[in-house]
Amino acid sequence: MDSPPALELTGLTKHYDDGTVALEGFDLTVPDGAFFGLLGPNGAGKTTLISAVCNLIRITSGDVRVFGVPADDLLARSWVGLAEQDINLDRFLTVEETLIYHGGYFGMEKRDAVERAHEMIDVFDLRSKKDVRTPKLSGGMRRRLLLARALMHRPRLVILDEPTAGVDFELRQELWRYIRKLHEGGTTILLTTHYLEEAEELCEEIALIRGGRLLARDSADGLRAAYDAGSLADVYVKAMSPT
Ligand SMILES: Nc1ncnc2c1ncn2[C@@H]1O[C@H](COP(=O)(O)OP(=O)(O)OP(=O)(O)O)[C@@H](O)[C@H]1O
Numbered sequence: 628m629d630s631p632p633a634l635e636l637t638g639l640t641k642h643y644d645d646g647t648v649a650l651e652g653f654d655l656t657v658p659d660g661a662f663f664g665l666l667g668p669n670g671a672g673k674t675t676l677i678s679a680v681c682n683l684i685r686i687t688s689g690d691v692r693v694f695g696v697p698a699d700d701l702l703a704r705s706w707v708g709l710a711e712q713d714i715n716l717d718r719f720l721t722v723e724e725t726l727i728y729h730g731g732y733f734g735m736e737k738r739d740a741v742e743r744a745h746e747m748i749d750v751f752d753l754r755s756k757k758d759v760r761t762p763k764l765s766g767g768m769r770r771r772l773l774l775a776r777a778l779m780h781r782p783r784l785v786i787l788d789e790p791t792a793g794v795d796f797e798l799r800q801e802l803w804r805y806i807r808k809l810h811e812g813g814t815t816i817l818l819t820t821h822y823l824e825e826a827e828e829l830c831e832e833i834a835l836i837r838g839g840r841l842l843a844r845d846s847a848d849g850l851r852a853a854y855d856a857g858s859l860a861d862v863y864v865k866a867m868s869p870t
């Protein structure tokens with residue numbers, strides 16, 4: 628039996644209230660189990676697309692499905708784990724509370740949530756900060772907690788909106804390693820990044836977005852061939868330059 632794609636966008640259009648056209652007639656299918664990258668300049672529509680997938684915004688028109696289920700269905704929401712671009716942690720909660728509350732929000736049993744929280748705390752090396760409130764964490768620790776929180780409820784699709792922005796070399800390597808492991812375990816990954824080498828290193832397929840439209844989607848090799856370019860950076864420059 629064919630499993631439905633992790634993500635299926637059909638004619639996705641989002642016009643914000645002030646008239647900004649963030650996405651226009653956007654079609655995209657991401658297969659179950661893919662490691663998929665979204666690349667595009669500031670304001671291209673990447674975060675808007677992610678917000679539509681997570682049902683955080685009201686879309687203007689189109690259809691968004693997560694593993695075959697409409698994105699505004701609670702089931703769809705429960706299958707997605709999102710680490711947002713903006714670090715939005717509750718400043719009154721400790722590391723442990725942040726994770727356990729999130730588990731509760733997604734309907735996890737208390738015991739399971741506590742166990743999973745401790746697992747995440749170990750995986751992301753936050754043990755010594757377990758009882759520390761989030762404003763007292765370093766920037767990199769906040770990123771790690773954000774990722775741990777996104778993974779708490781064992782989502783089938785993990786969306787990472789610029790997870791390595793402002794992250795040091797060592798932590799970036801660590802995050803890469805962990806995200807790869809997740810992917811090997813069958814989790815679908817959707818990643819946005821402005822680091823082209825990151826997209827090239829991690830993603831099996833990449834979508835290039837500009838001005839709310841899909842320009843191309845292919846493997847890094849496929850994109851290089853299609854744009855007759857030597858590197859992904861060359862592809863990017865060629866794709867993004869207005870002609
Ligand atoms: N709440 C909002 N109201 C009005 N316009 C918005 C809102 N949120 C985003 N936009 C606009 O929609 C467009 C797409 O923004 P979006 O955040 O999706 O881009 P992005 O690709 O994530 O960019 P970045 O790489 O900078 O994160 C931009 O023109 C942005 O200013």
Ligand SMILES: [Mg+2]
Nearest residue numbers: 673674675712
């Ligand atoms: Mg963004």
